[in-house]
Amino acid sequence: MNRKILIAMLATTALSAPAAFAEDATLTIESWRNDDLTLWQDKIIPAFEAKHPGIKIKFTPSAPAEYNAVLNSKLDAGSAGDLITCRPFDASLALYEAGHLTDLSDMEAMGNFPDVAKSAWQTDDGSATFCMPMASVIHGFIYNKEIFDELGIEEPKTEAEFFAALDKIKEDGSYIPLAMGTNDQWEAATMGYNNIGPNYWKGEEGRLALIAGEQKLTDEQWTAPFATLAKWADYLGDGYEAQTYPDSQNLFTLGRAAIYPAGSWEISGFNAQADFEMGVFNPPVQNAGDTCYISDHTDIGIGMNAATNNPEAAKTFLTWVASPEFAEIFANALPGFFPLSSAPVALEDPLAQEFLSWRDDCESTIRSTYQILSRGTPNLENETWGASVAAIKGTETPEALGQKLQDGLASWYEPQQN
Amino acid sequence: MSRPSQSGTPQTVAQAGAMAAAAPQAAAAAAPATKKRRRPHLHVVVFLAPAVLIYTAVMIFPLFNTLRLALYTRIDQERVWAGLANFQTLFFDPIWSEQFWNALGNNFWFFLVHMLVQNPIGIALAALLSHPRLRFAALYRSAIFIPTILSFVIVGFAWKLILSPIWGIAPSMLDAVGLKSLFAPWLGKEEYALTTLALISVWQFVGIPMMLIYAALLSIPEEVLEAGEIDGITGFAAFWKIKLPLILPSIGIISILTFVGNFNAFDLIYASQGALAGPDFSTDILGTFMYRTFFGFQLQLGDPHMGSAIASAMFAIILVGVCIYLFGIQTRMRRYQL
Numbered sequence A: 001m002n003r004k005i006l007i008a009m010l011a012t013t014a015l016s017a018p019a020a021f022a023e024d025a026t027l028t029i030e031s032w033r034n035d036d037l038t039l040w041q042d043k044i045i046p047a048f049e050a051k052h053p054g055i056k057i058k059f060t061p062s063a064p065a066e067y068n069a070v071l072n073s074k075l076d077a078g079s080a081g082d083l084i085t086c087r088p089f090d091a092s093l094a095l096y097e098a099g100h101l102t103d104l105s106d107m108e109a110m111g112n113f114p115d116v117a118k119s120a121w122q123t124d125d126g127s128a129t130f131c132m133p134m135a136s137v138i139h140g141f142i143y144n145k146e147i148f149d150e151l152g153i154e155e156p157k158t159e160a161e162f163f164a165a166l167d168k169i170k171e172d173g174s175y176i177p178l179a180m181g182t183n184d185q186w187e188a189a190t191m192g193y194n195n196i197g198p199n200y201w202k203g204e205e206g207r208l209a210l211i212a213g214e215q216k217l218t219d220e221q222w223t224a225p226f227a228t229l230a231k232w233a234d235y236l237g238d239g240y241e242a243q244t245y246p247d248s249q250n251l252f253t254l255g256r257a258a259i260y261p262a263g264s265w266e267i268s269g270f271n272a273q274a275d276f277e278m279g280v281f282n283p284p285v286q287n288a289g290d291t292c293y294i295s296d297h298t299d300i301g302i303g304m305n306a307a308t309n310n311p312e313a314a315k316t317f318l319t320w321v322a323s324p325e326f327a328e329i330f331a332n333a334l335p336g337f338f339p340l341s342s343a344p345v346a347l348e349d350p351l352a353q354e355f356l357s358w359r360d361d362c363e364s365t366i367r368s369t370y371q372i373l374s375r376g377t378p379n380l381e382n383e384t385w386g387a388s389v390a391a392i393k394g395t396e397t398p399e400a401l402g403q404k405l406q407d408g409l410a411s412w413y414e415p416q417q418n
Numbered sequence B: 001m002s003r004p005s006q007s008g009t010p011q012t013v014a015q016a017g018a019m020a021a022a023a024p025q026a027a028a029a030a031a032p033a034t035k036k037r038r039r040p041h042l043h044v045v046v047f048l049a050p051a052v053l054i055y056t057a058v059m060i061f062p063l064f065n066t067l068r069l070a071l072y073t074r075i076d077q078e079r080v081w082a083g084l085a086n087f088q089t090l091f092f093d094p095i096w097s098e099q100f101w102n103a104l105g106n107n108f109w110f111f112l113v114h115m116l117v118q119n120p121i122g123i124a125l126a127a128l129l130s131h132p133r134l135r136f137a138a139l140y141r142s143a144i145f146i147p148t149i150l151s152f153v154i155v156g157f158a159w160k161l162i163l164s165p166i167w168g169i170a171p172s173m174l175d176a177v178g179l180k181s182l183f184a185p186w187l188g189k190e191e192y193a194l195t196t197l198a199l200i201s202v203w204q205f206v207g208i209p210m211m212l213i214y215a216a217l218l219s220i221p222e223e224v225l226e227a228g229e230i231d232g233i234t235g236f237a238a239f240w241k242i243k244l245p246l247i248l249p250s251i252g253i254i255s256i257l258t259f260v261g262n263f264n265a266f267d268l269i270y271a272s273q274g275a276l277a278g279p280d281f282s283t284d285i286l287g288t289f290m291y292r293t294f295f296g297f298q299l300q301l302g303d304p305h306m307g308s309a310i311a312s313a314m315f316a317i318i319l320v321g322v323c324i325y326l327f328g329i330q331t332r333m334r335r336y337q338l
Helices: A002-021 A034-051 A067-077 A090-097 A110-111 A115-121 A143-153 A159-172 A186-198 A204-212 A220-235 A245-253 A264-273 A311-321 A325-333 A348-362 A380-393 A400-410 B010-030 B034-069 B084-091 B093-129 B137-149 B154-164 B171-178 B190-205 B205-219 B222-231 B233-262 B267-273 B287-294 B304-332
Strands: A023-033 A055-061 A083-086 A132-144 A176-179 A256-261 A280-281 A291-305 A362-363 B072-075 B078-080
Touching: A023 A034, A023 A067, A023 A264, A023 A311, A034 A291, A034 A311, A034 A325, A034 B084, A067 A090, A083 A090, A083 A311, A083 B137, A090 A115, A090 A256, A090 A291, A110 A245, A110 A311, A110 A380, A115 A291, A132 A186, A132 A311, A132 A325, A132 A348, A143 A280, A143 A291, A143 B072, A159 A176, A159 A220, A159 A256, A186 A204, A186 A220, A186 A245, A186 A256, A186 A311, A186 A380, A204 A220, A204 A362, A220 A362, A220 A400, A245 A256, A245 A264, A245 A280, A256 A264, A264 A348, A280 A348, A280 B137, A291 A311, A291 A348, A311 A325, A348 B034, A380 A400, B072 B304, B084 B093, B084 B304, B093 B190, B093 B205, B093 B287, B093 B304, B137 B190, B137 B205, B154 B190, B190 B205, B190 B267, B205 B233, B222 B233, B233 B304, B267 B287
Parallel strands: A023 A055, A023 A083, A176 A256, A291 A362
Antiparallel strands: A083 A291, A132 A256, A132 A280, A132 A291, B072 B078
């Protein structure tokens, strides 16, 4: 008797579930951006649902450090959401190759993005793009305007002006010229080498030539940034060897340091912490009038689970993600994360707007080590961290560092082997 | 005064024999009939089962599976038998072997600092604490032992702050006594970072040898010391000539615990220097090297097979170390019957 009731109950739930789907398509989004939960719930999802009745969105983020592992196990178990937030490069490429992500190349909305934006979520030959680019971060130098005014310093445009400004701050003696440490290593590579480097290797031109094996890391354009970094050491704070990333952030926001080699993601944090006016300048070029290059690094994309039950609804959502409307909401709610579509977006935050404006004047590129080149052992990105630190500390010459990186890369990367 | 003797003197053997002889009698008395002799074994199995099962599931199986995993490699999403190729790469490929020997060398230095600093200080503290006329001994004992129960993350973070050249109290304290010139960003310098971390670890764990030695010292009977006193052995001489020989077995145990702990160490380095064990791998030990390889780091994807090879090498090193101790030192150690 009891068992019959139980079976009946099970049967009704099983029958009623698909009925609910037929009316409303519910899309679940997997993401590591749990910081953005309120933004999605209060702004992005209502804006989308207002325009597309019949599609419900659920944003279900997990902790950033666990995301890759959680997502992989969910995908293998078949319980992953319909839409998947994509990490750039190999992590997502592995998902595509395992058949978990759908090829989105033929979607019309893909045309809204420039090639460099799509490169983070493409197969090596560029034939398939499997995630819609969502946001990037841009590198530059954030500075304390009050200190610049006090010492009568203008935003430097060239490297000579940059070092002249640093000298002036150092001479004055009241402030640390550059807020950066080498303890955590990655800042030296990300905010140092890959910040100023594109001006030397000419952005995409150099990056793609390196991937193709036409340039080597021992070439002048790849070792010169190390030589420039070596000059930074004089302008860093006392004991910079043990200065961590949060230390640098605090030094700057407390007004004790003048210039902060930055990524645009710092904007919202700095806005909240610093009570002085901030400005920002792009990595200085070598000679006045040179084309400037910026690291406009692709960071977040969104793709479709190949096993989704609602491919049409999911594609509708992805198309909307590619629209200017989404870009506007997203970029203003998260200053420092910039939409990647070609359509112009107006930002309210002046710092973010300044970062974004460089796209018009400068050539965009991504971090040189991220695509393909960090697949093997030794890992080029990790090696670059160590090399950038060694360059700043002056423990090795730029040429020796270039040689070391080149040897490591050539040990497993075929195009670099001849 | 007690008679020095090898472990397993006729006296102890005789005692053990007496106890062993007593046991079957008790068992026979408990079991009414000889036919039911098998039954008592059943409860042994039942009571051991949970521990054995859990231990097998979470320790023995993973251990052997790790050893097995080290013999495979991954080619195009397929797991392929590789034999000892991973070990060959680890020991002979310059890219890997350089990191491995660096980590092993650092590990030995880490161990050496503990042996030379932590254990002597621990013994000295225990000797002071066991002094009968010391006041507030319980307070000191607890204060010194407390860091041991703190999390590595807290210890790593607190010391990073103390030693920070920007906010730390270390530079200002040195400044106050006019020794500012001695300060250096220790954790950020290749030549000091590992020693600094080892000393932090010593600070954290000095309570363990202290407690073990303290317990050993307390177990020395008063009569022995009094007998020594009558012979004119007091103060320092009493410590060197009577107490130290009596606590040697405890020191041996502490050494082996330190060895195993240090060669398995990972947490403190990871919490304070990150998985890349900076600056420039100068604090890289086998644990962080294994973690980085096994789980991957930043853009480097994890390689469970190479990681297992490193884990197996660590296992082998610890095994050899423990065996040297067990068969080479412990069996020759003189034990004293008290």
